[in-house]
Amino acid sequence: MALSHRDQLTLLTDILYDHQTDCCGSVSECEQLERLVKSLLVNPAVANDMKQTLTDVYNYSQAGKYAQHLDDHIEAHQNKLGEWVDQLNTYF
Numbered sequence: 001m002a003l004s005h006r007d008q009l010t011l012l013t014d015i016l017y018d019h020q021t022d023c024c025g026s027v028s029e030c031e032q033l034e035r036l037v038k039s040l041l042v043n044p045a046v047a048n049d050m051k052q053t054l055t056d057v058y059n060y061s062q063a064g065k066y067a068q069h070l071d072d073h074i075e076a077h078q079n080k081l082g083e084w085v086d087q088l089n090t091y092f
Helices: 005-022 027-041 048-066 070-076 078-089
Strands: none
Touching: 005 027, 005 078, 027 048, 048 070, 048 078, 070 078
């Protein structure tokens, strides 16, 4: 059973929130973020005004996937993580 776009947004927000609160994460989480964002960006049910936030999250996950020190990358994006979580939560 495929996840609805709301389920995908919930999962995306949960991972970002965990990165924000734990200040750590894994490469597999960054890869999951990428897959979720790709799926959401092509979904016509997703509002156009959300697409810039999703693109920002995609860029964050790409950089995190290849970061030599992922935890430092996550820590450097603490403010953005909070903003993204808040922005994505407005769509629920």
